[in-house]
Amino acid sequence: DEKSSDPSSLLDELVAQVESLPWELPTREAVETLNRESQYAAWVLVHGYNVNHFTSLVNSHGVDSLRSLEQTIDALAAAGVPMKAEIEGEPGSKLRQSATEAVKIDVEITDQGQASTMPWTYAYFELAERNRVVDPDTGETVRFEGFLGPQATNLFEMTRVVAK
Template structure:
């Protein structure tokens, strides 16, 4: 019985991470994109996951002890990476990311359904520095405004 319940839950969750509305009009997507790229992304992808974050602090890979070496290792392996790192070495938060994957998505055009290239998701990498909180040394758990804004731009491309 638990297996059946688990399978039902997985099916329900998978349904949640889809677009719950019909295929959008291409013209609507483009107009909305002029105002908010993320809103256009949501119109196309619905409740899908925009990105995942991995904490470099917990990876335990001796060849990649920090964000810079991790990003370089991923680039050397052929993974398309963001050009620069956000945050200074030794700061509370350093971040980077892979480039967003592009997909061909269905939209309603003037002559019916057509495909349009659009970004989907990316993989964020974060290295958190130590801070003193209530007299205790901890990894910084917040966001830094300007850096967070740049990460929201990760699904922006010249095409959209």
């Protein structure tokens, strides 16, 4: 039909799919129980297919005053953006990362059979500094494009909700 071929309608439908949970609203108890086992699983339970984070590559944005991870973090903190306390990765390493604190929003749940909400973390903004490494196959110096497991795990902790 004509409506389904309109690009803005298609975009609205896509956004609605991403923003809608593909399952019934979780109970408060289920969210809290799952959070004790896996904070990311609890995050998925309340947010479904929504975006968890966005990443900015600080060494490619072309702003001289923000060319390092430290400069970018300092500028965001000075602007009042709550930031992660530590930087993941040592100076000069192939990957260094930090992030804003995750925003908290009210998420829909059921509580004792009634529709309700509870505060939960949503998304954060990651900052990455990818340095140059020697490609072992070609010997060329290239930008590191991989991930480092422990660092990624620490960044995903930005959405952890501490049980009360």
